[in-house]
Amino acid sequence: MKMQLITAFFFFFVLCFVLGSSGLSPDGLLLMNFKSSVLVDPLSLLQTWNYSHETPCSWRGVSCNNDSKVVNFLDLSNNSFNGPLPVSLFNGTELRSLDLSGNMISGEVPASIGDLHSLQTLNLSDNALAGKLPANLVTLRNLTAVSLQSNYFSGVIPGGWRDVQFLDLSSNLINGSLPPDFGGASLRYLNVSFNQISGEIPPEIGANFPINATVDLSFNNLTGSIPDSPVFLNQKSDFFTGNPGLCGDPCPISSSPSTISDADSPTSTPAIAAIPNTISSNPVTNPATQQTNRSPRTGLRPGVITGIVIGDIAGIGILAVIFLYIYRRKKKNNNNNNDKQREETTDTITLSPDESRRFTKWSCLRKDPETTPSEDEESGYNADQRSRDSEGTLVTVDGEKEMEIETLLKASAYILGARGSSIMYKAVLEDGTVYAVRRLGETGLTQRRFKDFESNIRAIGKLVHPNLVRLRGFYWGADEKLVIYDFVPNGSLVNPRYRKGGGGASSPYHLPGETRLKIARGIARGLAYLHEKKHVHGNLKPSSVLLGHDMEPRIGDLGLERLLTGETSYSRAGGSSRIFGSKRSRGSSRDFSSIGPTPSPSPSSLGPLSPYCAPESFRSLKPSPKWDVFGFGMILLELLTGKVVSAEEVGLGIGLTVEDGHHALRMVDVTIRCELHGKEDFLLSCLKLGYNCASPIPQKRPTMKESLAVLESFKPL
Structure with a gap:
């Protein structure tokens, strides 16, 4: 033994x-x-x-x-x-x-x-x-x-x-x-x-x-x-x-x-005083603390900063001189040509060809929003367009706001940023009204496309929704075009004060959880409205989502690429759908959309590798509502996880089940986990919605109406 x-x-x-x-x-x-x-x-x-x-x-x-x-x-x-x-x-x-x-x-x-x-x-x-x-x-x-x-x-x-x-x-x-x-x-x-x-x-x-x-x-x-x-x-x-x-x-x-000056200074101009403080990642913050939150990893080089400051000052001075010169010429022309003015409901501000080439302005042509060129006018279009191109035409399309040239001449104008030949200005009137004015520059539009341009602008102007950027009017000249929008004060989702890093594989948001979900709901409402009206955005991305005073999102960039290219509408079978984002821009451009407090609507410069573009969008120039659903899904996942989600992660996330609630909580941005603790069911539903919307197979994506129903089925946090 x-x-x-x-x-x-x-x-x-x-x-x-x-x-x-x-x-x-x-x-x-x-x-x-x-x-x-x-x-x-x-x-x-x-x-x-x-x-x-x-x-x-x-x-x-x-x-x-x-x-x-x-x-x-x-x-x-x-x-x-x-x-x-x-x-x-x-x-x-x-x-x-x-x-x-x-x-x-x-x-x-x-x-x-x-x-x-x-x-x-x-x-x-x-x-x-x-x-x-x-x-x-x-x-x-x-x-x-x-x-x-x-x-x-x-x-x-x-x-x-x-x-x-x-x-x-x-x-x-x-x-x-x-x-x-x-x-x-x-x-x-x-x-x-x-x-x-x-x-x-x-x-x-x-x-x-x-x-x-x-x-x-x-x-x-x-x-x-x-x-x-x-x-x-x-x-x-x-x-x-x-x-x-x-x-x-x-x-x-x-x-x-x-x-130009501190936003909180008592001597600040209206343009600067209208800028709100930075939004903190904490939903309840001290006002002094709010001003201390700044965007990391977004500092500009000294040369770029100097160039921007000089450009702003020079631009303001040049605009002031030009406005004064044009105003005097207009007044003189009006005195000499009162007997030649047309008796019609449309008031037109005219410029000589020389002035048009040197003049970047926004003014007022009050026109009935329901009045659009009819087919009977086509015969006289050639003669009308020659006069229009030589004089320049400015039109308001909303029927609510009327802008007087004298008022605009006294407005403070600030350059917000530039992208290629397109420059965005912020114009602040004496009464505090603020507009965002984009100068399209040499867009490639031919002189024969005024009616197409006007038709597209008026189509966009008829889209009125709390979650869409409101378009107010446009200016048409021989060498340049201007588009006038409502000013949205809190910038876009690519604004550095909301992100820790501009782009890249990791870009957490400095926003509380409830604000992120509020933004997601607002985007869904805006897109659902667009699709209900038979329109498609076609190029949704974080820079297209602007934030108002109450952090309510407003979708911008509606139809701007199409205005730049001047292409005709695409029609879907069985409907007369107007397509806004008709073509992806693959050219390189210098983008200053994050400069200043308020990046505003701008044409896309997204390349083919953009994570917000639906895979099928690079095989077809005919946009579909499914493109918007895909972009919404990617933005929703980025809001929840605090990073740009890769295609591989989307593939893994589509298989989330009810038993994965704890796993889902670990996937969200660490800064909002405490807010979502105990709400794993809601979080899991949001994550599954994001992954399903971002599915590489268009037929498996839900509609925006269905997506909105999921987000609104739960009470706010």
């Missing part, structure tokens, strides 16, 4: 030895734990990771020491991973380099990161990490490079950075003040821009920095004078901009390059 026990023990020992020698190493087990936490792996990078290997050294993104099975380098950057950050990942004590940048990893950095004594470089940028900055990073003496930019870290910056050389904490929610005991004796680069740091710059902080170090403190709430430390005197002025209360040498430049 005793011999049997010894034999059994021997075989058990051998079995344990064999299993232990053939199993995955401890570092491999840690990485497999990370794999299990990843909810979305669109590039399938982690498929090669499995338990059948002895070590993870052959796995993609993993590098080991040549003489051991220990992981030294882990690079999983730019893979669009979505999931929480596992604590166990920081138990690899021999890790020297960790790069998880360019994903959508959420959660907090655990305190166990302080145990990575071999860590030299840490890059967690461009994720959705939150919580306090890990204070024990300063205890890692081998750590020389840290990048935590573009996350949601909050709290104060810890002091004691003795050995770090590169530290990037920009584009977060860091508050408090700069620590006097910051350290930084080895510092070469420090970037804390686009945060909410307040207070004065401690003189001690610059005394420890090397003279040749780069220090970027821009776009915070710093006050007081800039210390006269050599390191600060060597910085560029734009490294201090965006701090209204900061003064000293170098002198900070303006933090709002597209505006």
Whole structure:
């Protein structure tokens, strides 16, 4: 019996030895734990990771020491991973380099990161990490490079950075003040821009920095004078901009390059005073805090800022001179030609050919909105169009607002942005009425297309809905065309103050959850109305969605591409549907739509790789309502998840079931999870709706009426 026990023990020992020698190493087990936490792996990078290997050294993104099975380098950057950050990942004590940048990893950095004594470089940028900055990073003496930019870290910056050389904490929610005991004796680069740091710059902080170090403190709430430390005197002025209360040498430049003065100043012009404060990601915020929220990762280069400011000032001056000149010429012409004016309901403002070529204006031709050119007038069109082209014609189409030339001449005009030859102006009248006026420039429209242009404009003008941008009128000249819209004050969804990053694979919104759902409902209402009226937008994207004072969305860009190309309408079988977005623009263009407080309706410059374009749109020039449904689905998913969803993720998300409620909560933007906690059923319905709308198969997409019914079936949060 005793011999049997010894034999059994021997075989058990051998079995344990064999299993232990053939199993995955401890570092491999840690990485497999990370794999299990990843909810979305669109590039399938982690498929090669499995338990059948002895070590993870052959796995993609993993590098080991040549003489051991220990992981030294882990690079999983730019893979669009979505999931929480596992604590166990920081138990690899021999890790020297960790790069998880360019994903959508959420959660907090655990305190166990302080145990990575071999860590030299840490890059967690461009994720959705939150919580306090890990204070024990300063205890890692081998750590020389840290990048935590573009996350949601909050709290104060810890002091004691003795050995770090590169530290990037920009584009977060860091508050408090700069620590006097910051350290930084080895510092070469420090970037804390686009945060909410307040207070004065401690003189001690610059005394420890090397003279040749780069220090970027821009776009915070710093006050007081800039210390006269050599390191600060060597910085560029734009490294201090965006701090209204900061003064000293170098002198900070303006933090709002597209505006003339502070929006809250009592001496501000009506154009500037109409601009609301930045919307915070918190639904209830202090007014002072609202003004501190700025868009990260959207700073312009000094050359671009200077060019924009000079262009604005020059444009305002030129417009004022031109308006005065035209007004005097018009008055003189009216006095000399009163006996030649036509007796009709349409009042026309006329210009000479020379004036037309030099003149960019908007004025008033009051015309009955129900009065449109009839077929009986075709015979006299050739003669009429020659006179019209030589004189220039300005028409209002809404029948409600009447604009007098004298009133418009006194309006303040500001350049909001440009795209190609198209320039958008903001015109503010003395009574506070604001218009957005787009100058189309050389559009390629022939002189024979005035009636097509007018017909299209009037068709758009008849579309009146709270969730559509209202079109008020247009100007037709030989060399240029103007389109007049209602001004929408809060910009578009691509406005930098609502996004952490302009475009790219990760672009979370600085908006509370209820506001995002309100925007989604409004877009759905607007599109459902368009489709009910037999119209199609055809090119829906975030820049087409403008936000009003109450953050109610208004869809813009209606028919503008078609006005630019001058193409005739497409008709669907069984109906006379007018198609607005008749063709995708594939030409490159310079887009300044995010400049200034209010990007406004603009023609599309989206290329064929735009994630908002339905796959079938690149095989056909005939738009369909299904195109709009696809674009709406992509925008809805982006509002919920805080990122641009890839085609692979759409394919995975279509299979969501009722049992996936908890999984759905982990997929949404980390900044709104608390608001949605306990509402998993509603969230799951919204996610399923977004994925179904973004289906690559048009026949499987719901209608906008059905989509709206889903969103309105639940009460607001």
